[in-house]
Amino acid sequence: MNMKVAADIGNSTTKMIIEDELFSQPSVIRRLMKKPQVSETDLKEHVANLDNNLTVHITSPAIKATADGLYVVGHKAITTDLDKVQNMNIKLGNKHKHDLPVIMILSMIARKIIKEKFDETGKLEASYSADCELSSAIPASEFNFEKAEILEKRFATKAHTVIVHLGEKKVAVNLTFKKVKVTEEGVPAIFALLSEDETILDELNQMYGKENGNVIRPSDLKKMKIFHVDIGDGTTEYIYTIGINPVLDASTGEKRGVGHATEEATVLMNEELNGYMKVNRQSFMGIAADETHNLHSEAKNALEIAKGSQANFILEDTIEKVSNKAGNNVDMIAVYGGGSIQFRDYLFDDLKQFADQIKTKLLWIPEKKAVNLNVRGLDILNRKVFFRKKR
Incomplete structure (x- = not known):
């Protein structure tokens, strides 16, 4: 399988276009120590609800060795345990070094493959492989050609494996990036x-x-x-x-x-609540x-x-x-x-x-x-x- 991937790795939302489909997820992940409990066993339902329940195990040379593991991604990550979610640190920048954008991109490509293959055949094999051509961008505030090349090589050097959890079923998606281009946001x-x-x-x-x-x-x-x-x-x-x-x-x-306005507003609101309720950036936006x-x-x-x-x-x-x-x-x-x-x-x-x-x-x-x-x-x-x- 070959696919062209356009990925806009925003601090708030990661947007992606593959084969004319535009889809997105909040740029938030949460690490899991164990597989979540399964209440629904129907595979069709799991695929249909994948955008809201994206659960993956990532093995990738593009992220730190200690970051390999099981995650809930995007919408699923912000529905529970908000104090444990990981998002982009908007004050530090250096998006080209973060693991979160890599995990978001790999997970969302795997999501596309799972939904496409199930729509085609009504079933899922144990594994799939895809060769990708990926483009993305990093902020002008940090952009130079050396930093762009760092992010390009993180994807292009070796293969990556995403195991998607669909109830009791696991599907491995092996991704190889044949070409990667990182340009300047804007x-x-x-x-x-x-x-x-x-x-x-x-x-x-x-x-x-x-x-x-x-x-x-x-x-x-x-x-x-x-x-x-x-x-x-x-x-x-x-x-x-x-x-x-x-x-x-x-x-x-x-x-x-x-995000900066939200963080400032979060501080104001926590002061208003006298510290009785800890509100972070994601939960604040939900309340607003x-x-x-x-x-x-x-x-x-x-x-x-x-x-x-x-x-x-x-x-x-x-x-x-x-x-x-x-x-x-x-x-x-x-x-x-x-x-x-x-x-x-x-x-x-x-x-x-x-x-x-x-x-x-x-x-x-x-x-x-x-x-x-x-x-x-x-x-x-x-x-x-x-x-x-x-x-």
């Missing part, structure tokens, strides 16, 4: 933007294009100087592109984003999203205070970097990423005012498309650039 988004339909620019054209009778289309972006503000969970990437080419010396990243939770109002108020603080940092970063890194020579400021949804109310008006001052345009990517630009861009790069078959 860069793939320009390729995704160019391939989008025109609705992605509707708000932009309403603000600017119709004034002078000109309508901007996605294909026009390849001629523009664009300053990208990709707001994530642990980092915000500030990427300057001329056409489809990133200007590496003018592209940077900072430790800003939803659950309107029926008895602490929802407290969580929401704490998060709004923290979001305002982070939004100010991102605004200051953008003004400073557009001026000093790009010399104010930009045709457009493009804002996207999961954080663009969370911070829009706090940031849009100020960024629009700044864009007007320097005679440029503000493109705020619509919510439905903002989150997946990077993974879609990686998928496009897989097919058209990184792993294109040579004639």
